[in-house]
Amino acid sequence: MALGLSVIFGVVRVVNFAHGEMMTIAMYAATVLFAALKLDPFLSILPVAAAFFVFGYVLQSAVINPFITRPEHSQFMLLVAVAIIMVNGLLLVFGPDARNVQLDYQLESFEIGRILIDKARLYAAGAAVLAALGLFLFFKKTLTGKAIRACADNHLGALVVGLDVKHLYSLTFGLGAMCVAIAGCAMVLLVDVTPPLGPAYTLLAFVIVIVGGLGSMGGALLGGVLIGVSEAMAGLFITPSAKSMFSFGLLILVLLFRPQGLLGRKS
Amino acid sequence: MKRRQFNAGLAVAGLSVLANPLNIARAQSTRLKVGVILPRSGYLGFIGQSCQKGADLAPGVIKDMLGVDIELMNADFESNVDTARTRAERLIQEGANVIVGPFDSGAAAAIAQVAEQRGCPFVINIAAAPQITEQGYKFVFRNFQTAGDIVRNGLDLIGDLFQATNTVPRTAVYMHVNDTFGQAMTKGIGAVMPMRTQLPFKIVDTISYDPAAKDLTVEVSKAKASNADFLLLVCRLNDAIILRREMVKQRWNPMGIVSPGSPGMYEEQYYKTLGKLSEYSISNVPWYNPGAKLTKIVEKAFLKQNPKDRLEFHGLNAGFTFEAILIAADAFKRARSTDPKALADAIRQTNITEKMMLGGPIKFNAKGQVEGIGSACVQNRNLLPTVVLPATAATAKPVFPVPDYKKA
Numbered sequence: 291m292a293l294g295l296s297v298i299f300g301v302v303r304v305v306n307f308a309h310g311e312m313m314t315i316a317m318y319a320a321t322v323l324f325a326a327l328k329l330d331p332f333l334s335i336l337p338v339a340a341a342f343f344v345f346g347y348v349l350q351s352a353v354i355n356p357f358i359t360r361p362e363h364s365q366f367m368l369l370v371a372v373a374i375i376m377v378n379g380l381l382l383v384f385g386p387d388a389r390n391v392q393l394d395y396q397l398e399s400f401e402i403g404r405i406l407i408d409k410a411r412l413y414a415a416g417a418a419v420l421a422a423l424g425l426f427l428f429f430k431k432t433l434t435g436k437a438i439r440a441c442a443d444n445h446l447g448a449l450v451v452g453l454d455v456k457h458l459y460s461l462t463f464g465l466g467a468m469c470v471a472i473a474g475c476a477m478v479l480l481v482d483v484t485p486p487l488g489p490a491y492t493l494l495a496f497v498i499v500i501v502g503g504l505g506s507m508g509g510a511l512l513g514g515v516l517i518g519v520s521e522a523m524a525g526l527f528i529t530p531s532a533k534s535m536f537s538f539g540l541l542i543l544v545l546l547f548r549p550q551g552l553l554g555r556k557s
Numbered sequence: 558m559k560r561r562q563f564n565a566g567l568a569v570a571g572l573s574v575l576a577n578p579l580n581i582a583r584a585q586s587t588r589l590k591v592g593v594i595l596p597r598s599g600y601l602g603f604i605g606q607s608c609q610k611g612a613d614l615a616p617g618v619i620k621d622m623l624g625v626d627i628e629l630m631n632a633d634f635e636s637n638v639d640t641a642r643t644r645a646e647r648l649i650q651e652g653a654n655v656i657v658g659p660f661d662s663g664a665a666a667a668i669a670q671v672a673e674q675r676g677c678p679f680v681i682n683i684a685a686a687p688q689i690t691e692q693g694y695k696f697v698f699r700n701f702q703t704a705g706d707i708v709r710n711g712l713d714l715i716g717d718l719f720q721a722t723n724t725v726p727r728t729a730v731y732m733h734v735n736d737t738f739g740q741a742m743t744k745g746i747g748a749v750m751p752m753r754t755q756l757p758f759k760i761v762d763t764i765s766y767d768p769a770a771k772d773l774t775v776e777v778s779k780a781k782a783s784n785a786d787f788l789l790l791v792c793r794l795n796d797a798i799i800l801r802r803e804m805v806k807q808r809w810n811p812m813g814i815v816s817p818g819s820p821g822m823y824e825e826q827y828y829k830t831l832g833k834l835s836e837y838s839i840s841n842v843p844w845y846n847p848g849a850k851l852t853k854i855v856e857k858a859f860l861k862q863n864p865k866d867r868l869e870f871h872g873l874n875a876g877f878t879f880e881a882i883l884i885a886a887d888a889f890k891r892a893r894s895t896d897p898k899a900l901a902d903a904i905r906q907t908n909i910t911e912k913m914m915l916g917g918p919i920k921f922n923a924k925g926q927v928e929g930i931g932s933a934c935v936q937n938r939n940l941l942p943t944v945v946l947p948a949t950a951a952t953a954k955p956v957f958p959v960p961d962y963k964k965a
Contacts, residue, residue, distance in 0.1 A: 386598035386606075388795070390830065397805045397834075408774070408806050481771045482795070482830075486599060486635075490771075525775030531735050531765050533775070 291477075291491065292498035292510040293422055294469030300505030301442040301462040304354060304365050308373035310492030312467060315376060316342060316474025317483040318384060324391040331391055331475045332413060339471040346467025350460040358459070373488065380485035388482040396479055414476035421472045422511055425465065429507075438462050442505070497537055501544045503554020512552055516540065588626040589889040591615075591882055592653030594644050594668060595660060599636025600769045600795050603826040604874055608660050608682060610866075611875030614858040615882040622854075625886040636769075638663045645671040645679075654895040655680060655885040657878065662686035663737040669697045678888075678901045682881040683874065685818075686741040690926040696901050698925040700880055702818075702843050702932070704738070708745035710932035711817030711841035712753050717946050718815070718839070718934055719757065722957040726786035726812055728761045732776065732800070733791035734768035738819070742791045746817065761785050768793045773803050781809040787958075788814045790822075797821035797838075798830050805834060812958035816840040823935050823942040825870035835937050837959035844915055844933035844944065845872040847952075851913045855879055869942050876913045883909065884919060915950070 295309050306312075319338045320331040353372070357365050395413075399406040429435040441448040441458050448455055481487070494517070502513025517537045524536035544551060593612045596605035609631070616627040630653050634641035641664035645656055649671070656672055656679040659665055665684035672679035673694045681689065681699040685707055690699050702710070719725060731746070733739040743763070750756070762783040766776045777800060780788065788811050792800065798821075801814070814837075816822060822838040845852055845868075856868045859875065868875070888903035889895065909919040915931030922928055934946035938953055945955035 381598075386602045388603070388826075392830075392832075397802060399806050399808070406807055482798070484598075484600075484602070522775050526779060529765065530773075530776045530779065531767065534767075 291470055291473035292495040292502070292514050293418075293425065293507060294466035294473070295495045296499045296502070296505055296507060296510040297425065297469065298463055298466035299499070300507075301438055302350070302354070302358070302459045304358070305369070306463075306466065307366060307369035307492060308376060308488075309470060309495050310488030310490065311373045311376040311380075312342070312470045312488075313474040313477065313491055314380060314483060314485065314488040316471040317478040317481075317487070318380060318389065319471075320475045320478045321389045321391055321483060330393065331478050332417065335417065335472050335475045338475055339468045342467040342471035343464040345464075347460045347464035349467070350463035351456070354463065355456050355459060358456075373492070377485050377488060384485065386484065388484045390482040391478055393479070410479040414479065417472055417476045418511075418514075421469055422507065425469070426507060428465075434458075434461065494537075497541050500551055501541055503551025506551065506553040506555070509551050509553035516552075588628055589886060589895060590628045590630055590652055590654045591885055592630045592632060592645070592648030592651075592656045592658075593878075593882075594632045594634050594641060594648065594656060594658035594664070595878075596636040596664070597631075597633040601636040601661060601793065603794050603824060604660055604820055605633070605636070607824065607871045607874035608658075608878040610859065610863060610871050611682075611855075611878030612657070612882060614855065614862050614875070615879050615886075618854055618858050618879070619883060619886045622883075623886055623890050625890050627882065627886055634659060634664055636661070638667050642667040642671055646675070649675045649677045653677065654889070654897070655900060657682060657881045657885060660684065660874070661736075661738065662689065662741060665689050665699075666737065669694055672696050676897045678885070678897060678904055680881040680884050680904065682878040683820075684738070686737050687745075688741075690924045694925060696897065698884070698904050698921055698927075700884060700919055700927045700930070701877055702930045703926065704741035704745040704818075705748070706928075706930070707818030707843070707932070708742060708749045710843075712746070712749055712756060714841040714932060714934040714946055715815055715817060716753065716755050718955055718957055721946060721948075721955050724812070724957055725757045727758055728783075728785040729758045729787050729789040730780045730783040730785035730811075731760045731763045731789045731791075732780055733763070733765050734793055734796060734819075735765040736768050736793075739765065739768070739791050742817070742819065746789075758786065760789065766796065768796055770796055770799065773799050774807075776800070777803040777807050777809065781807055785811060787812040790814055790816050791819040792816065792821040793819070794821045794824050794826055798827060801827075801831055801834055801838070810961050814838045814959075816842070818842050818932065820873070822937065823870075823873065825866075828870070828937070828940045832940070835940065837937060837956055839934060839936045839945075839955075839957070840942075841932055841934050842873060843877070843930050844935060844950075845876040845913050846915050846950070847944075848950075849911075849913055851911050852876075855913055867941075872942070880909075880913060880919065 291313055298306050316338050320334045323329040323334045357368050395409045398409045437453050438458050441455055498513035498517050499510050502509030520536045520540050521533040525533045595608045632644040634644050645668040660683045662684040665681050666689050669689055673696050679697050683701050685704040687703040733743055764776050818841050822840045828835045859868045888900055892899040892903035905921055917929035919927050933944045935942045936945045943953045944950050945953050
C-alpha cells in the first residue's frame, strides 16, 4: 500500500490523501467476490487490481491531471474530497457493518521450532514482495517504465523529448492503484473492513513512506519493515499501548535528522 | 396587500406567537421527545445497533403499558466522544425533552456535561465509569452498574464459577481496553481484588490495548508468554473478535476466557464472526431476567420488529436501552410535563418494580444512580449466551476449564 503511495508521489508529485479509502474499496471488492464466487482474496487480486488500474487511470486523467499545475493545497483539498466521497459512497452501498472473509488458513500458522508464523500474514507478505518485484522490473526493464522514470527525474526534459506526460501520469496512478488493490485483497484476510477504515491506513502509509523516503520504492519497503518491527518491539518490551507512540517517534527522528527519509533523495 | 391588511395580519401573527407557549405546553404534555444517542457506526457500531433495537421497540410497548406517546429522535455518535457531545447539543436544540444513551462511558461523560449545562434530563442506558454520577449533576441518571459494582459482582461470580466447577486456577493474565470504561474497570479490579481473599488466583501480567486496534498479535503473544492459567478480559466487541482469532493463530489454550464484566463476547456479531470459536467464553455481566413478565412483552415486540433475530443476543443492550426510555416515560407520565426540572424531579422519584433486567426495583439514589442491579455468569454454549450462574437463574451448568478449541 505504501509502495503505491510512494510510486504516485515519486512520479506525479501528488500526495494521494485517498489512499486508505482506495484500499478500503479494494477490501470490499474482495469480500463481494468472496461472497458471490467464493473466490479466495489472493485470487481476487487479479480482477480487482485490473479494475483498480482502470479506475486509477481514469481518476488521474479526468480529475487529478487538471490540478497538476495548481497549488498544493488545491490538490490536497481535491484528494480529501475524493476520500470523503469514497467513504460516504461505501456507507451508502454497504452500510456501517464490518465485513470479512472467512477461510480455514486464516486461523492457521506455520511452526518453525518455537516460532509460529501466521499463514495469512506470510502469504500477504509474499504478495507484497511479488508486487514490489514486479513494479521494480517494470520500471527498470520496460520502455514505458523508463519513460515514467524519465518523467519523475525531469518533468521538463520529458516534455521536450516528446513524452506524453499526462498519459504517463495516468499510467503511474493506475499502477499505484493496482498496488493499493493488492494490499486491500491481502489485508481483508487480516482485518475486518468498515467504511471508515481508510484514514488510519492513509496515515500509516504516510508514516512509512516518510520514514523510507517519499518517492523511493525501496524506501517504502524499508519503512514498512521498520515501522512494523519497531511497533512490535515496543509492544513486546515496553507496553502494547505504546506501539503507535514508537512509530511516530521514529517518524519525528527521521524528520529531524534525515528529512528526505532513509532512502530518499535530497530535493 | 394593503397596509391595514398587513398590520392586521401582523397583529394576528403576534397574538399567535404570544399564545404559542400555551400551544407548546399542550403539545409537550401529550408526547415525549426522546433523543437516543448511540454509536451506530464506528468500532462500537454493532453494539450501538443492538441498543437501537431496544429503543425502536420502546414506543409501542410503552404506549401499551403507560399510554404515553413517545417520539424517538435518533442520533449516531459514530463511536466518537466529540461527536457525542455535538449530537447531544443538536438533539436538545431540536427539542428533545430527554436524552437516552450512549453505551460508552467516555461519550456518557461528555453528554452528561451538555445535559447538565442545558438542563435536559439524561438517562444513561449503559456506561459504567463511576465518576459520571459522582459529579453532583442534577439532570444525569444511570440505570446501570458502575464499574465498581460490575467488578464486585463479576469477581464474586468468578469465585462461584471455580467453586461450581471444582477448579483452582492460580494465575490470570489481565487484558483490557485502554478507554474510559477499561480504565475504570482496571481501577475497580485493583481496588476489589485484595478484598476478595477467597479468589485463588493472582494476576501475573496486565496488558492494555487500544479498543480500535486492528491487530493484537503482540498483545496476545505477551499474554501467552505469561503462562497464566486463564485470561481475565475487559474488552469491547471488535477487539474481542480479533483477540480470539489471534489466540487460535498463536495456539494459546488457557483454561478459559473470563470477563469480569464487559461487552463483546455475548454479542451476536461475536458468534456470527467466530462461529465455533466463540464457544465457552464467559462474561459476568448485568443480564436480563428471562422469567420476568416485562421480558416476555419486550421479547414479543422484539421478535415482531426483528423476526430473524433473537433477544438473547441483544438482551443486555436492548434491555437497558428499553428500560432507560421506560424510566423517562414513567417520569413524564407522573410529571405530566416536559419541563426539564419537573421531569428530572419525577425521574428522581422513580420506583419501577416491574422490570426486565436482573436486580431490585429501579430507584435512583441521591447521586442519580440505581443500586442493586444484578449480574449473571453468561457462557457461550451452542452459539447462544447461556446463563450458567447464579444457579437460581441458570439454564445450564458451567464448563471450566474449557475444551481445547480444536475439540470445541
